[in-house]
Amino acid sequence: xxxxxxxVNACDVSFWVDNASGTPVDISGTANSVTITIEQNVGDxxxxxxxWPRRKMCGHDCTIDYxxxxxxxxxxxxxxxxxxxxxDDPGARTVKIYIPDKNVGSDxxxxxxxxxxxxxxxxxxxxxxxxxxxxxxxDGALAxxxxxx
Amino acid sequence: xxxxALANLDAGKTQIKEGDVFPxxxxxxxxRAKLEQVGAIKPCSSPPLAALPGWKTRAEKxxxxxxxxxxxxxxxPDGSIAExxxxxxxxxxxxxxxxxxxxxxPRSTGG
Numbered sequence: 001x002x003x004x005x006x007x008v009n010a011c012d013v014s015f016w017v018d019n020a021s022g023t024p025v026d027i028s029g030t031a032n033s034v035t036i037t038i039e040q041n042v043g044d045x046x047x048x049x050x051x052w053p054r055r056k057m058c059g060h061d062c063t064i065d066y067x068x069x070x071x072x073x074x075x076x077x078x079x080x081x082x083x084x085x086x087x088d089d090p091g092a093r094t095v096k097i098y099i100p101d102k103n104v105g106s107d108x109x110x111x112x113x114x115x116x117x118x119x120x121x122x123x124x125x126x127x128x129x130x131x132x133x134x135x136x137x138x139d140g141a142l143a144x145x146x147x148x149x
Numbered sequence: 150x151x152x153x154a155l156a157n158l159d160a161g162k163t164q165i166k167e168g169d170v171f172p173x174x175x176x177x178x179x180x181r182a183k184l185e186q187v188g189a190i191k192p193c194s195s196p197p198l199a200a201l202p203g204w205k206t207r208a209e210k211x212x213x214x215x216x217x218x219x220x221x222x223x224x225x226p227d228g229s230i231a232e233x234x235x236x237x238x239x240x241x242x243x244x245x246x247x248x249x250x251x252x253x254x255p256r257s258t259g260g
Contacts (some may be wrong), residue, residue, distance in 0.1 A: 006187070097236055104180045105187040108159050145157035146189040148165070 008100035013014075016096040019080050020087075024094065025133035027077035034097055034129075036109055038142065062138040064095065064113060070120065070130035078132060085118050092139040097146060106147045112139045151220050153254070158184070168254035172223050182239040193252065195220035201251045207244075210234065219248045 015031045016024045039060035046052075068077035084090055092112040099107045119135035150173045158165040160180075165171055170193050173181055184190045195218040198208035208217075214233055216222050222230075227241045234240075 104183040105189065110159075126185065144185070145159040145164075145182060148158040148160035148163075148176055148184060148189075 003056035010100065014096075014102040015059040016094075016098075017077075017080055018093040018095075019075060020083055022093075025075055025080060025094065027068065027080065030071050030077040031066060031068045033065075036097065037063045037065070039063075047068040055122050060142070062111065062142045063116070064097070066134060066136065068132050070132055075111035081115065081118055081132070081134070084115050090115055095136060102147060104147050104149065108145045110140060110145075111142045113137060114139050150250070151193040151195055151223065151249075152181070152185075152190045153252075154187045158189065170226055170249050170252040196252070198222060200246065201248060204248070219252060222248055 008018070013028065013034065014026060015028050015034055016026050019025050039061045041061070042055055042057050044053040060081045068081065070078050073079065084093065092114045094110065095113045096108065096110040099109070106129035113122045116135045118132060120132050121130060129135045151170050152173050154165045154167050154169050154171065157167050158176075159222070161178060162173070163175060165175070176184065180199055181190070185192075198204050198211055198221075200225075201208075209218070211222065214225070214229075216225055223245055227238050227245075230236075231238050232239045232242070
């Protein structure tokens with residue numbers, strides 16, 4: 001097979017999350033990592049006389065592990081995620097990720113996600129900006145499409 | 150020209166499902182070119198209207214107006230069709246959607 005001409009990197013990935021008002025906000029400017037994990041629920045069984053398992057699949061799941069930078073402005077990534085995490089009834093929000101960018105032809109992953117965790121480290125003597133990590137879990141189906149506008 | 154979506158397409162307010170057939174003017178020229186380049190859409194051949202189930206009689210009436218294929222039908226202005234057949238614009242919209250629906254690729258339900 002000839003070398004692919006469509007290999008991409010993550011330099012210009014676009015990461016959007018709904019704020020508390022349900023408005024999509026581009027948090028790319030204060031985020032530097034998203035890992036989309038798509039899993040299948042796989043079960044296996046074995047029978048006498050066979051050395052190999054048989055597997056059946058049913059059901060999918062999806063989590064997004066994120067890294068955002070600690071900033072103090074409103075409606076940036078930390079502000080949105082922090083407010084989301086301390087609500088009495090956080091609920092699911094729309095998350096959108098565009099790879100490699102938000103231009104026509106790019107891949108577009110979207111879904112309703114709940115905020116599973118958020119970790120805010122603070123280390124004395126550390127000069128690097130604080131990187132806040134956590135994960136989102138999908139509530140419903142993951143949609144995959146191509147950006148067409 | 151008609152196009153077939155080879156992937157789900159997000160065009161803002163318009164969502165096009167994989168397998169759907171749609172008129173090219175739904176997308177901008179640059180978007181269309183880019184999506185064709187990345188393999189997300191492909192021009193779709195347009196069968197004659199008479200080949201669509203339940204369209205034989207209607208196709209015979211369209212033929213004198215030069216509307217032979219599904220693409221011809223989609224390209225013809227709604228108002229012209231409504232006038233020709235003395236039907237409502239809603240009816241014309243239904244006809245066009247029906248014609249395009251027959252060209253849709255069936256979606257896999259998994260297994």
